Amino acid sequence: MGQGYFVTGTDTGVGKTTVSCALLRAFAAQGKKAVGMKPVVAGNENGRWHDVEQLIAASNISVTREYINPYAFDSPVSPHIAAQQAGVEIDLAVIQRAYQTLNSQTDVVIVEGAGGFLVPLNAQQTGVDLARALNLPVILVVGMRLGCLNHALLTAQAIKTAGLILAGWVANCIDPQMLMLEENITTLEQRLDCPLLGVMPFDLEMDIQKSIELLEITKLGLFCDIDDSMQFELSHDKRNISGDDLLSDLRRVASIQLEQQVKQQNYRNQGKFGVTTIIRRFGSWNAAVDAAGLETTVERNISNEKLFTALYELWIALGRQPNYSEVQKPACKFHVATFERRFGSWRQALEAFVSYANSENMIVPIDKGSSVVASRQTTRCPDLRLRFKVLQRDRFCCCACGASPSITPGIVLEIDHIKPWSKGGETVIENLQTLCASCNQGKTNDY
Protein backbone atom coordinates (compact mmCIF):
# COMPACT_ATOMS: atom_id res chain seq x y z
CA MET A 1 0.00 0.00 0.00
CA GLY A 2 1.27 3.39 -0.92
CA GLN A 3 0.75 6.83 0.50
CA GLY A 4 -1.57 9.36 -1.09
CA TYR A 5 -1.96 13.11 -0.94
CA PHE A 6 -4.89 15.21 -2.02
CA VAL A 7 -3.86 18.45 -3.71
CA THR A 8 -6.34 21.29 -3.49
CA GLY A 9 -6.06 24.99 -4.29
CA THR A 10 -7.35 28.35 -3.15
CA ASP A 11 -9.18 28.61 -6.46
CA THR A 12 -9.23 27.18 -9.94
CA GLY A 13 -6.21 28.07 -12.07
CA VAL A 14 -3.80 28.60 -9.15
CA GLY A 15 -1.31 25.96 -10.25
CA LYS A 16 -2.49 22.69 -8.68
CA THR A 17 -1.28 20.74 -11.70
CA THR A 18 2.14 22.41 -11.72
CA VAL A 19 2.58 21.65 -8.04
CA SER A 20 1.20 18.09 -8.38
CA CYS A 21 3.67 17.42 -11.19
CA ALA A 22 6.56 18.84 -9.15
CA LEU A 23 5.51 16.60 -6.21
CA LEU A 24 5.37 13.55 -8.45
CA ARG A 25 8.84 14.25 -9.82
CA ALA A 26 10.23 14.95 -6.36
CA PHE A 27 8.93 11.58 -5.09
CA ALA A 28 10.22 9.86 -8.24
CA ALA A 29 13.64 11.42 -7.63
CA GLN A 30 13.63 9.63 -4.26
CA GLY A 31 13.16 6.33 -6.02
CA LYS A 32 9.44 6.07 -5.28
CA LYS A 33 6.89 4.80 -7.77
CA ALA A 34 4.66 7.84 -8.12
CA VAL A 35 1.49 8.33 -10.11
CA GLY A 36 -0.82 11.32 -10.54
CA MET A 37 -4.59 11.06 -10.43
CA LYS A 38 -7.16 13.57 -11.65
CA PRO A 39 -10.51 12.07 -10.63
CA VAL A 40 -12.57 14.74 -12.41
CA VAL A 41 -11.51 17.03 -15.23
CA ALA A 42 -13.67 19.50 -17.13
CA GLY A 43 -12.66 21.33 -20.29
CA ASN A 44 -10.83 19.78 -23.20
CA GLU A 45 -8.80 21.50 -25.87
CA ASN A 46 -8.63 19.71 -29.20
CA GLY A 47 -9.51 16.42 -27.62
CA ARG A 48 -6.90 16.70 -24.86
CA TRP A 49 -7.25 17.33 -21.17
CA HIS A 50 -4.07 19.15 -20.32
CA ASP A 51 -4.08 18.53 -16.58
CA VAL A 52 -4.37 14.79 -17.13
CA GLU A 53 -1.66 14.77 -19.82
CA GLN A 54 0.71 16.65 -17.56
CA LEU A 55 0.11 14.34 -14.61
CA ILE A 56 0.69 11.29 -16.79
CA ALA A 57 3.92 12.81 -18.10
CA ALA A 58 5.14 13.49 -14.56
CA SER A 59 4.30 9.97 -13.28
CA ASN A 60 7.05 7.37 -13.45
CA ILE A 61 4.85 4.35 -13.88
CA SER A 62 2.15 3.83 -16.45
CA VAL A 63 -1.34 2.87 -15.41
CA THR A 64 -4.59 2.55 -17.34
CA ARG A 65 -6.08 5.95 -17.91
CA GLU A 66 -9.50 5.01 -16.56
CA TYR A 67 -7.96 4.79 -13.09
CA ILE A 68 -5.99 8.00 -13.44
CA ASN A 69 -8.98 9.95 -14.71
CA PRO A 70 -12.37 8.29 -14.17
CA TYR A 71 -14.36 11.37 -15.22
CA ALA A 72 -13.52 13.67 -18.14
CA PHE A 73 -15.93 16.28 -19.49
CA ASP A 74 -15.70 18.58 -22.46
CA SER A 75 -17.09 21.86 -21.11
CA PRO A 76 -14.73 24.05 -19.12
CA VAL A 77 -17.35 24.58 -16.36
CA SER A 78 -17.92 23.36 -12.80
CA PRO A 79 -17.79 19.53 -12.71
CA HIS A 80 -21.39 19.02 -11.57
CA ILE A 81 -22.68 21.15 -14.45
CA ALA A 82 -20.35 19.52 -16.98
CA ALA A 83 -21.49 16.10 -15.74
CA GLN A 84 -25.14 17.09 -15.95
CA GLN A 85 -24.65 18.28 -19.55
CA ALA A 86 -23.03 14.96 -20.35
CA GLY A 87 -25.85 13.03 -18.64
CA VAL A 88 -23.47 11.54 -16.08
CA GLU A 89 -23.50 11.54 -12.30
CA ILE A 90 -20.12 11.64 -10.59
CA ASP A 91 -19.98 8.72 -8.18
CA LEU A 92 -17.41 8.90 -5.40
CA ALA A 93 -17.38 5.11 -5.07
CA VAL A 94 -16.04 4.85 -8.63
CA ILE A 95 -13.25 7.29 -7.74
CA GLN A 96 -12.52 5.43 -4.52
CA ARG A 97 -12.09 2.12 -6.37
CA ALA A 98 -9.84 3.74 -8.98
CA TYR A 99 -7.72 5.27 -6.20
CA GLN A 100 -7.38 1.91 -4.46
CA THR A 101 -6.18 0.33 -7.68
CA LEU A 102 -3.53 3.02 -8.16
CA ASN A 103 -2.57 2.84 -4.52
CA SER A 104 -2.02 -0.92 -4.68
CA GLN A 105 0.42 -0.51 -7.58
CA THR A 106 2.50 2.44 -6.38
CA ASP A 107 4.32 4.08 -3.50
CA VAL A 108 2.75 7.51 -3.86
CA VAL A 109 -0.48 8.71 -5.46
CA ILE A 110 -0.93 12.45 -5.92
CA VAL A 111 -4.65 13.16 -6.32
CA GLU A 112 -5.40 16.52 -7.85
CA GLY A 113 -8.84 17.89 -6.98
CA ALA A 114 -10.97 19.87 -9.41
CA GLY A 115 -11.13 23.64 -8.82
CA GLY A 116 -11.22 24.80 -5.20
CA PHE A 117 -11.94 22.62 -2.17
CA LEU A 118 -15.71 23.13 -2.03
CA VAL A 119 -16.43 22.80 -5.73
CA PRO A 120 -19.68 20.84 -6.26
CA LEU A 121 -19.28 17.40 -7.86
CA ASN A 122 -22.92 16.32 -8.03
CA ALA A 123 -26.26 17.35 -6.58
CA GLN A 124 -25.12 16.74 -3.01
CA GLN A 125 -21.39 16.29 -2.82
CA THR A 126 -18.36 18.54 -3.16
CA GLY A 127 -14.59 18.22 -3.30
CA VAL A 128 -14.68 17.95 0.51
CA ASP A 129 -16.61 14.68 0.25
CA LEU A 130 -14.13 13.41 -2.28
CA ALA A 131 -11.15 14.22 -0.03
CA ARG A 132 -12.97 12.56 2.89
CA ALA A 133 -13.88 9.49 0.87
CA LEU A 134 -10.20 9.02 0.04
CA ASN A 135 -9.19 10.08 3.57
CA LEU A 136 -5.92 11.62 2.47
CA PRO A 137 -3.71 14.31 3.96
CA VAL A 138 -4.25 17.51 2.00
CA ILE A 139 -1.67 19.75 0.35
CA LEU A 140 -2.93 23.28 -0.25
CA VAL A 141 -1.69 25.27 -3.24
CA VAL A 142 -2.08 28.97 -2.58
CA GLY A 143 -2.13 31.10 -5.72
CA MET A 144 -0.33 34.19 -4.42
CA ARG A 145 -2.42 37.20 -5.40
CA LEU A 146 -4.59 39.80 -3.73
CA GLY A 147 -7.34 37.99 -1.78
CA CYS A 148 -5.36 34.79 -1.29
CA LEU A 149 -5.08 35.15 2.50
CA ASN A 150 -8.82 34.90 2.93
CA HIS A 151 -9.09 32.05 0.43
CA ALA A 152 -6.21 30.16 2.02
CA LEU A 153 -7.52 30.51 5.58
CA LEU A 154 -11.07 29.56 4.58
CA THR A 155 -9.78 26.50 2.76
CA ALA A 156 -7.60 25.49 5.71
CA GLN A 157 -10.61 25.83 7.99
CA ALA A 158 -12.74 23.67 5.70
CA ILE A 159 -10.00 21.01 5.67
CA LYS A 160 -9.83 21.00 9.45
CA THR A 161 -13.62 20.92 9.78
CA ALA A 162 -13.70 17.93 7.43
CA GLY A 163 -11.43 16.15 9.92
CA LEU A 164 -8.61 15.94 7.41
CA ILE A 165 -4.94 16.66 7.91
CA LEU A 166 -3.47 19.73 6.26
CA ALA A 167 -0.06 18.22 5.52
CA GLY A 168 1.57 21.25 3.94
CA TRP A 169 1.08 24.22 1.67
CA VAL A 170 2.83 25.63 -1.37
CA ALA A 171 3.02 29.30 -2.28
CA ASN A 172 2.63 29.53 -6.04
CA CYS A 173 3.50 33.01 -7.26
CA ILE A 174 1.02 33.48 -10.08
CA ASP A 175 0.92 37.26 -10.09
CA PRO A 176 4.23 38.97 -10.92
CA GLN A 177 2.69 42.33 -9.89
CA MET A 178 1.60 41.23 -6.43
CA LEU A 179 2.45 43.78 -3.77
CA MET A 180 3.94 42.67 -0.46
CA LEU A 181 4.44 39.09 -1.62
CA GLU A 182 6.92 38.23 1.15
CA GLU A 183 4.65 39.69 3.84
CA ASN A 184 1.74 37.66 2.53
CA ILE A 185 3.78 34.46 2.57
CA THR A 186 4.94 35.20 6.12
CA THR A 187 1.36 35.84 7.21
CA LEU A 188 0.28 32.45 5.92
CA GLU A 189 3.30 30.74 7.45
CA GLN A 190 2.20 32.12 10.80
CA ARG A 191 -1.44 31.23 10.40
CA LEU A 192 -1.54 27.94 8.54
CA ASP A 193 -0.89 25.13 10.96
CA CYS A 194 1.30 23.11 8.58
CA PRO A 195 4.72 23.36 6.93
CA LEU A 196 5.39 25.54 3.90
CA LEU A 197 6.71 23.01 1.40
CA GLY A 198 8.06 25.58 -1.00
CA VAL A 199 7.64 28.83 -2.88
CA MET A 200 7.23 28.49 -6.63
CA PRO A 201 8.37 31.72 -8.28
CA PHE A 202 6.60 33.34 -11.19
CA ASP A 203 8.68 31.83 -13.94
CA LEU A 204 7.11 30.48 -17.06
CA GLU A 205 10.43 29.12 -18.23
CA MET A 206 11.09 27.18 -15.05
CA ASP A 207 12.58 23.81 -15.83
CA ILE A 208 11.50 20.56 -14.29
CA GLN A 209 14.63 20.08 -12.21
CA LYS A 210 14.21 23.49 -10.62
CA SER A 211 10.57 22.85 -9.70
CA ILE A 212 11.61 19.63 -7.93
CA GLU A 213 14.28 21.40 -5.93
CA LEU A 214 11.85 24.08 -4.79
CA LEU A 215 9.66 21.62 -2.90
CA GLU A 216 10.80 20.09 0.36
CA ILE A 217 8.84 16.88 0.41
CA THR A 218 10.81 15.67 3.42
CA LYS A 219 8.54 17.99 5.41
CA LEU A 220 5.75 15.60 4.46
CA GLY A 221 7.80 12.73 5.93
CA LEU A 222 5.70 12.81 9.06
CA PHE A 223 2.71 11.70 7.14
CA CYS A 224 4.20 8.44 5.95
CA ASP A 225 1.64 5.82 6.73
CA ILE A 226 3.24 3.82 9.48
CA ASP A 227 1.17 0.98 10.70
CA ASP A 228 1.82 -1.09 13.79
CA SER A 229 2.02 -4.23 11.72
CA MET A 230 4.94 -2.73 9.82
CA GLN A 231 6.83 -1.92 12.99
CA PHE A 232 9.88 -4.04 12.30
CA GLU A 233 10.27 -3.38 8.61
CA LEU A 234 10.13 0.32 9.27
CA SER A 235 12.23 0.45 12.40
CA HIS A 236 14.84 2.52 10.59
CA ASP A 237 12.28 5.16 9.62
CA LYS A 238 10.82 5.21 13.08
CA ARG A 239 14.05 6.35 14.65
CA ASN A 240 13.72 9.52 12.63
CA ILE A 241 10.40 10.43 14.20
CA SER A 242 11.05 12.81 17.03
CA GLY A 243 9.14 12.73 20.30
CA ASP A 244 7.82 16.18 19.42
CA ASP A 245 6.33 14.84 16.20
CA LEU A 246 4.51 12.14 18.14
CA LEU A 247 3.22 14.61 20.71
CA SER A 248 2.07 17.16 18.17
CA ASP A 249 0.15 14.46 16.37
CA LEU A 250 -1.53 13.46 19.62
CA ARG A 251 -2.57 17.07 20.10
CA ARG A 252 -3.81 17.24 16.52
CA VAL A 253 -6.03 14.20 17.04
CA ALA A 254 -7.29 15.71 20.32
CA SER A 255 -8.26 18.90 18.53
CA ILE A 256 -10.05 17.09 15.71
CA GLN A 257 -12.06 15.14 18.22
CA LEU A 258 -12.56 18.10 20.52
CA GLU A 259 -11.54 15.79 23.32
CA GLN A 260 -9.31 16.61 26.21
CA GLN A 261 -8.54 12.94 26.53
CA VAL A 262 -7.27 10.90 23.59
CA LYS A 263 -8.05 7.22 23.77
CA GLN A 264 -5.84 4.69 22.03
CA GLN A 265 -8.76 3.52 19.92
CA ASN A 266 -9.45 7.01 18.61
CA TYR A 267 -5.80 7.61 17.94
CA ARG A 268 -5.64 4.40 15.91
CA ASN A 269 -8.35 5.75 13.64
CA GLN A 270 -6.96 9.21 13.15
CA GLY A 271 -3.33 9.24 14.18
CA LYS A 272 -0.38 9.20 11.83
CA PHE A 273 1.78 6.93 13.92
CA GLY A 274 1.37 3.57 15.58
CA VAL A 275 0.03 3.38 19.12
CA THR A 276 2.86 0.97 19.96
CA THR A 277 5.43 3.44 18.68
CA ILE A 278 4.09 6.05 21.07
CA ILE A 279 3.92 3.69 24.02
CA ARG A 280 7.48 2.52 23.42
CA ARG A 281 8.76 6.05 23.21
CA PHE A 282 7.04 7.36 26.33
CA GLY A 283 6.76 4.24 28.45
CA SER A 284 2.97 4.22 28.59
CA TRP A 285 0.00 5.70 26.77
CA ASN A 286 -0.88 7.97 29.69
CA ALA A 287 2.69 9.22 29.94
CA ALA A 288 2.51 10.27 26.28
CA VAL A 289 -0.88 11.93 26.72
CA ASP A 290 0.46 13.77 29.75
CA ALA A 291 3.62 14.84 27.90
CA ALA A 292 1.40 16.18 25.13
CA GLY A 293 -0.27 18.42 27.70
CA LEU A 294 -3.58 16.63 27.40
CA GLU A 295 -5.71 15.31 30.19
CA THR A 296 -5.11 11.74 31.22
CA THR A 297 -8.41 11.63 33.02
CA VAL A 298 -11.47 13.59 32.13
CA GLU A 299 -12.30 16.12 34.79
CA ARG A 300 -16.03 16.54 34.63
CA ASN A 301 -18.08 19.54 35.61
CA ILE A 302 -15.22 22.00 35.57
CA SER A 303 -16.77 25.30 36.64
CA ASN A 304 -16.66 28.36 34.40
CA GLU A 305 -14.87 30.08 37.25
CA LYS A 306 -12.05 27.52 37.04
CA LEU A 307 -11.80 27.89 33.29
CA PHE A 308 -11.77 31.68 33.60
CA THR A 309 -9.09 31.51 36.25
CA ALA A 310 -6.92 29.36 33.98
CA LEU A 311 -7.54 31.80 31.14
CA TYR A 312 -6.68 34.74 33.38
CA GLU A 313 -3.42 33.10 34.42
CA LEU A 314 -2.49 32.46 30.81
CA TRP A 315 -3.41 36.00 29.82
CA ILE A 316 -1.37 37.61 32.59
CA ALA A 317 1.61 35.34 31.86
CA LEU A 318 1.59 36.47 28.22
CA GLY A 319 0.66 40.08 28.93
CA ARG A 320 -1.86 39.94 26.10
CA GLN A 321 -4.75 37.96 24.69
CA PRO A 322 -3.69 34.32 24.27
CA ASN A 323 -3.78 32.71 20.83
CA TYR A 324 -5.49 29.41 20.17
CA SER A 325 -2.16 27.62 19.87
CA GLU A 326 -0.97 28.97 23.22
CA VAL A 327 -3.66 27.18 25.21
CA GLN A 328 -1.38 24.34 26.23
CA LYS A 329 0.16 22.85 29.31
CA PRO A 330 1.97 23.96 31.35
CA ALA A 331 0.90 27.56 30.66
CA CYS A 332 -2.76 26.57 30.76
CA LYS A 333 -3.99 23.61 32.77
CA PHE A 334 -6.95 22.90 30.49
CA HIS A 335 -6.91 21.76 26.91
CA VAL A 336 -8.27 24.17 24.33
CA ALA A 337 -10.94 21.59 23.46
CA THR A 338 -12.35 21.98 26.96
CA PHE A 339 -12.94 25.68 26.25
CA GLU A 340 -14.33 24.89 22.82
CA ARG A 341 -16.84 22.42 24.17
CA ARG A 342 -17.96 24.73 26.93
CA PHE A 343 -18.22 27.94 24.94
CA GLY A 344 -18.52 26.79 21.33
CA SER A 345 -15.14 28.03 20.14
CA TRP A 346 -11.95 29.55 21.47
CA ARG A 347 -13.10 32.95 20.26
CA GLN A 348 -16.39 32.59 22.16
CA ALA A 349 -14.50 31.47 25.26
CA LEU A 350 -12.46 34.68 25.09
CA GLU A 351 -15.60 36.74 24.66
CA ALA A 352 -17.29 35.02 27.60
CA PHE A 353 -14.23 35.65 29.75
CA VAL A 354 -13.95 39.32 28.79
CA SER A 355 -17.61 39.98 29.45
CA TYR A 356 -17.32 38.12 32.76
CA ALA A 357 -14.23 40.14 33.69
CA ASN A 358 -15.91 43.40 32.78
CA SER A 359 -19.15 42.66 34.58
CA GLU A 360 -19.79 44.29 37.96
CA ASN A 361 -17.89 42.85 40.88
CA MET A 362 -19.95 40.87 43.26
CA ILE A 363 -20.22 42.53 46.62
CA VAL A 364 -18.21 40.43 49.01
CA PRO A 365 -19.90 40.75 52.38
CA ILE A 366 -17.52 41.67 55.12
CA ASP A 367 -17.44 39.33 58.04
CA LYS A 368 -18.32 41.74 60.82
CA GLY A 369 -17.30 39.15 63.37
CA SER A 370 -13.66 39.70 62.53
CA SER A 371 -12.20 42.59 64.49
CA VAL A 372 -9.48 43.29 61.93
CA VAL A 373 -11.84 44.03 59.10
CA ALA A 374 -14.56 45.64 61.14
CA SER A 375 -13.81 49.11 59.81
CA ARG A 376 -13.13 48.09 56.19
CA GLN A 377 -15.26 48.45 53.10
CA THR A 378 -13.41 45.84 51.07
CA THR A 379 -11.50 42.63 51.54
CA ARG A 380 -7.76 42.67 51.03
CA CYS A 381 -7.65 40.39 48.06
CA PRO A 382 -9.03 41.72 44.75
CA ASP A 383 -11.10 39.13 42.92
CA LEU A 384 -10.31 37.84 39.47
CA ARG A 385 -12.42 40.45 37.72
CA LEU A 386 -10.91 43.36 39.57
CA ARG A 387 -7.40 42.07 38.96
CA PHE A 388 -8.14 41.73 35.26
CA LYS A 389 -9.58 45.26 35.10
CA VAL A 390 -6.46 46.69 36.73
CA LEU A 391 -4.26 44.82 34.26
CA GLN A 392 -6.37 45.98 31.33
CA ARG A 393 -6.24 49.58 32.50
CA ASP A 394 -2.45 49.36 32.89
CA ARG A 395 -2.13 47.58 29.52
CA PHE A 396 -0.38 44.64 31.15
CA CYS A 397 2.66 46.79 31.92
CA CYS A 398 4.42 47.47 35.21
CA CYS A 399 3.39 50.97 36.39
CA ALA A 400 6.91 51.58 37.77
CA CYS A 401 9.23 50.37 35.03
CA GLY A 402 6.96 49.67 32.06
CA ALA A 403 8.00 46.02 31.72
CA SER A 404 5.46 43.65 30.15
CA PRO A 405 5.46 39.90 29.51
CA SER A 406 4.24 40.62 25.98
CA ILE A 407 7.63 42.22 25.29
CA THR A 408 9.80 40.35 27.78
CA PRO A 409 8.52 36.81 28.29
CA GLY A 410 8.96 35.70 31.86
CA ILE A 411 8.08 39.04 33.46
CA VAL A 412 5.64 38.32 36.28
CA LEU A 413 2.95 40.93 36.92
CA GLU A 414 1.39 41.45 40.32
CA ILE A 415 -1.43 43.63 41.59
CA ASP A 416 -0.38 46.01 44.35
CA HIS A 417 -2.28 48.38 46.65
CA ILE A 418 -1.07 51.97 46.15
CA LYS A 419 -2.03 52.89 49.70
CA PRO A 420 -1.38 49.68 51.63
CA TRP A 421 -4.46 47.83 52.78
CA SER A 422 -2.92 47.54 56.25
CA LYS A 423 -2.85 51.36 56.41
CA GLY A 424 -6.45 51.78 55.39
CA GLY A 425 -6.15 51.57 51.60
CA GLU A 426 -9.21 49.96 50.05
CA THR A 427 -9.29 47.25 47.40
CA VAL A 428 -10.79 49.40 44.65
CA ILE A 429 -9.51 49.96 41.14
CA GLU A 430 -8.32 53.50 41.94
CA ASN A 431 -6.09 52.17 44.71
CA LEU A 432 -4.64 49.27 42.74
CA GLN A 433 -1.78 49.16 40.26
CA THR A 434 0.14 46.65 38.20
CA LEU A 435 3.75 46.08 39.20
CA CYS A 436 6.30 43.59 37.95
CA ALA A 437 7.64 41.19 40.56
CA SER A 438 10.97 43.00 40.87
CA CYS A 439 9.40 46.45 41.33
CA ASN A 440 6.97 44.94 43.83
CA GLN A 441 9.77 43.29 45.78
CA GLY A 442 9.69 43.55 49.50
CA LYS A 443 5.96 44.21 49.57
CA THR A 444 3.55 41.61 50.69
CA ASN A 445 1.95 39.83 47.81
CA ASP A 446 -1.66 40.85 47.71
CA TYR A 447 -3.12 37.53 46.76
Ligand SMILES: [Zn+2]
Ligand atom coordinates in the same frame (compact mmCIF):
# COMPACT_ATOMS: atom_id res chain seq x y z
ZN1 LIG B 1 8.64 46.97 37.11
